[in-house]
Amino acid sequence: MSDTKERIISVSAGLLRRQGYTGTGVKQIVTAADAPFGSLYHFFPGGKEQLGAETIRWSGEMYGRLLPLIFDSTPDLVSGVRAFFAEAARDLEDSDYAEGCPIATVALEVSSLSDPLRQACADVFMSWIEAGTRRFAAAGLPEAPARQLVTGMLAALEGGFVLCRALRDSQPLKTVGEQVARAVAAVIDGDV
Amino acid sequence: MSDTKERIISVSAGLLRRQGYTGTGVKQIVTAADAPFGSLYHFFPGGKEQLGAETIRWSGEMYGRLLPLIFDSTPDLVSGVRAFFAEAARDLEDSDYAEGCPIATVALEVSSLSDPLRQACADVFMSWIEAGTRRFAAAGLPEAPARQLVTGMLAALEGGFVLCRALRDSQPLKTVGEQVARAVAAVIDGDV
Numbered sequence: 001m002s003d004t005k006e007r008i009i010s011v012s013a014g015l016l017r018r019q020g021y022t023g024t025g026v027k028q029i030v031t032a033a034d035a036p037f038g039s040l041y042h043f044f045p046g047g048k049e050q051l052g053a054e055t056i057r058w059s060g061e062m063y064g065r066l067l068p069l070i071f072d073s074t075p076d077l078v079s080g081v082r083a084f085f086a087e088a089a090r091d092l093e094d095s096d097y098a099e100g101c102p103i104a105t106v107a108l109e110v111s112s113l114s115d116p117l118r119q120a121c122a123d124v125f126m127s128w129i130e131a132g133t134r135r136f137a138a139a140g141l142p143e144a145p146a147r148q149l150v151t152g153m154l155a156a157l158e159g160g161f162v163l164c165r166a167l168r169d170s171q172p173l174k175t176v177g178e179q180v181a182r183a184v185a186a187v188i189d190g191d192v
Numbered sequence: 193m194s195d196t197k198e199r200i201i202s203v204s205a206g207l208l209r210r211q212g213y214t215g216t217g218v219k220q221i222v223t224a225a226d227a228p229f230g231s232l233y234h235f236f237p238g239g240k241e242q243l244g245a246e247t248i249r250w251s252g253e254m255y256g257r258l259l260p261l262i263f264d265s266t267p268d269l270v271s272g273v274r275a276f277f278a279e280a281a282r283d284l285e286d287s288d289y290a291e292g293c294p295i296a297t298v299a300l301e302v303s304s305l306s307d308p309l310r311q312a313c314a315d316v317f318m319s320w321i322e323a324g325t326r327r328f329a330a331a332g333l334p335e336a337p338a339r340q341l342v343t344g345m346l347a348a349l350e351g352g353f354v355l356c357r358a359l360r361d362s363q364p365l366k367t368v369g370e371q372v373a374r375a376v377a378a379v380i381d382g383d384v
Contacts, residue, residue: 097303105297
């Protein structure tokens with residue numbers, strides 16, 4: 001990928017995360033990326049919708065790298081879950097409650113309006129669920145409960161971000177992180 | 193509230209739910225509400241931001257009535273939780289995956305941009321958590337775990353909506369509903 005194209009996508013990712021897709025204009029993007037206006041349509045002939053979809057996939061890949069990083073540095077799944085939510089809460093606090101999920105805002109805004117953008121969000125969510133399921137399965141869980149737990153972990157993370165950003169308080173993420181950790185522990189212990 | 197004002201708010205609520213705050217123009221609102229353009233600034237001198245905040249509070253009140261309705265019609269908390277998520281999944285399917293939470297889209301879009309709108313979202317979330325906590329406490333749970341469970345239930349609902357709307361599949365809401373039901377059962381059984 002050219003430097004200019006990568007800069008446009010990276011800048012778009014930050015803007016989509018903070019203010020969503022509808023509220024982000026292409027003019028704001030090229031200005032913030034310090035790129036000539038024409039370069040946007042050169043790299044993204046489909047315009048804002050194509051740039052949005054590529055940005056969502058790029059953000060999904062970047063963000064998706066966090067899960068293995070965190071789980072590699074913890075001794076077991078339950079402490080991995082706790083570390084994962086603690087990291088999410090810290091990132092949110094450090095960014096003054098601006099930086100939650102890079103794609104959830106877009107997912108809610110566009111799901112009923114643009115199928116290419118909805119599909120990009122769906123592909124990212126599925127890739128996260130697949131990667132998490134493989135990880136949980138590698139730690140010894142059967143695939144079906146692993147997939148359910150990872151789906152629940154992702155939903156808790158996304159919903160936690162919604163509450164925390166509105167409340168300007170990271171407590172909900174900490175609360176749901178502990179609940180997900182307990183749900184994982186219950187499956188490992190064979191209580192469920 | 194006058195009929196026209198209520199119609200403007202009700203129409204706005206539907207539009208915010210489907211396409212968010214930024215993507216909804218005041219012109220679209222008055223047209224859809226069949227109201228004269230001037231009436232918007234007559235009823236909402238603060239313009240779109242005031243209308244948005246009043247719409248969020250109104251939607252929060254309407255939506256908040258669902259929880260007691262559903263829990264009144266079920267014999268215990270655990271079956272109430274299951275019925276609550278089943279109803280959310282059904283509403284989403286029936287609306288072709290358009291109608292999730294009436295305020296989460298706005299919460300994610302505006303939390304870093306407009307404090308009056310963010311505060312309206314925060315007030316609604318807090319009112320739901322308070323009402324749910326009272327309900328769970330009335331069923332016999334101590335207040336602290338009741339509040340944690342309700343916070344987790346709301347986060348699971350919000351995150352479930354994000355996943356289901358993007359994936360056009362109600363399975364994630366059903367999965368997380370079952371997890372919340374189990375978490376509530378574990379607290380009631382004294383396993384936690």
